[in-house]
Amino acid sequence: MAQMTIPVELIALSGDHRISELEDIDALMRLYKPKVFRFVAFSVSDRDAADSITQDCFLKAHLTRNQFRGDCSISTWLMRIAFNLVRDHTKSQKFRFWKKAAATAVDAHEVSQHLPSGASSAEERLIARERAEMVQRSLQELSDKQRSVFVMRFVEEMDLPDIAAATGMSLPTVKTHLYRAVAAVRARLGVTL
Amino acid sequence: MSAHLTHEELTDNLLGVSSLTVNAHLLNCPTCAHELQQMKSAITEFHGAAHAWSEKAVAVERAVPVTDALAKRSSFPGWFAGWALAAAAMILFAAGLAFYVREYQAQNSTSLAKVASPATAISDSQLQIEKDNALLSQVNSELAEGVPAPMQPLQLLDSNASSTSTTK
Numbered sequence: 001m002a003q004m005t006i007p008v009e010l011i012a013l014s015g016d017h018r019i020s021e022l023e024d025i026d027a028l029m030r031l032y033k034p035k036v037f038r039f040v041a042f043s044v045s046d047r048d049a050a051d052s053i054t055q056d057c058f059l060k061a062h063l064t065r066n067q068f069r070g071d072c073s074i075s076t077w078l079m080r081i082a083f084n085l086v087r088d089h090t091k092s093q094k095f096r097f098w099k100k101a102a103a104t105a106v107d108a109h110e111v112s113q114h115l116p117s118g119a120s121s122a123e124e125r126l127i128a129r130e131r132a133e134m135v136q137r138s139l140q141e142l143s144d145k146q147r148s149v150f151v152m153r154f155v156e157e158m159d160l161p162d163i164a165a166a167t168g169m170s171l172p173t174v175k176t177h178l179y180r181a182v183a184a185v186r187a188r189l190g191v192t193l
Numbered sequence: 194m195s196a197h198l199t200h201e202e203l204t205d206n207l208l209g210v211s212s213l214t215v216n217a218h219l220l221n222c223p224t225c226a227h228e229l230q231q232m233k234s235a236i237t238e239f240h241g242a243a244h245a246w247s248e249k250a251v252a253v254e255r256a257v258p259v260t261d262a263l264a265k266r267s268s269f270p271g272w273f274a275g276w277a278l279a280a281a282a283m284i285l286f287a288a289g290l291a292f293y294v295r296e297y298q299a300q301n302s303t304s305l306a307k308v309a310s311p312a313t314a315i316s317d318s319q320l321q322i323e324k325d326n327a328l329l330s331q332v333n334s335e336l337a338e339g340v341p342a343p344m345q346p347l348q349l350l351d352s353n354a355s356s357t358s359t360t361k
Contacts, residue, residue: 111242189235
């Protein structure tokens with residue numbers, strides 16, 4: 001990836017330190033909120049719902065901080081909570097016949113406009129934005145699990161074992177979902193051999 | 194050179210799983226190398242846009258203190274707050290309705306009384322006074338008699354009836 005984020009796991013090293021880090025909810029949210037919000041927003045494709053679920057995620061993490069055993073990173077633990085909340089949200093939406101129009105949908109065009117202008121020419125920037133938009137649109141065609149796994153791997157840059165820990169899936173299942181997700185993105189991009 | 198890379202091999206490469214054979218193939222196959230490069234570029238661009246967008250979205254929300262937002266959320270679940278508000282609104286409405294009905298009935302009865310009094314009330318009172326006067330005069334006449342009515346000698350009520358009975 002061209003743009004690398006700061007690995008937040010490096011900030012918290014020891015188990016005791018990580019547990020004490022959970023006490024400071026403000027610091028926890030400052031550090032992890034963008035990551036959780038991003039994952040949730042691209043999973044549910046609704047900005048308002050993403051806001052709400054992200055708040056719920058941190059509230060739940062704060063209330064159940066004593067249950068954190070320290071066997072994984074705080075980031076993975078938070079992603080596991082977020083994944084479960086997204087799953088619950090999706091389940092509740094499935095049976096909602098009066099689903100409102102996505103007035104607060106995460107707009108692919110809006111997101112692509114935030115693409116850092118690393119490309120040299122205006123034409124290259126336009127192509128890059130279109131490609132980013134297409135990837136985001138292809139996420140809507142994926143199943144919930146495929147989408148979650150794809151976002152965790154390619155947006156959050158999580159390792160496969162971390163994804164398995166966060167989703168509660170086995171490693172081969174995670175890989176299978178990733179293969180299918182990448183195939184759908186390839187099809188959308190029109191990239192075929 | 195063998196056939197093009199399989200989807201699994203391409204995906205593995207995207208996932209960072211390196212393989213000597215795949216790397217060797219990519220060096221010699223511009224089609225596969227181009228496709229892989231396109232996929233990597235698209236994902237990198239989406240990654241960059243997603244991060245920039247979310248950073249901006251979260252920065253806007255940071256204006257609200259985190260603890261305040263969480264306290265607001267933790268105080269009551271959303272559905273409970275909604276039901277409580279609805280119940281309070283119903284109670285207020287019912288109380289208001291009852292008060293209004295009572296006031297309306299009270300107003301109605303006083304206005305009816307007011308409407309009825311001018312004509313009938315005067316005539317009623319005059320009639321009552323006449324009745325009272327008649328009763329008083331009757332009492333006075335009874336008191337004026339020397340012997341009370343129960344103690345007076347018996348009299349035949351119908352003289353004709355007595356005469357017919359004697360003639361038979």
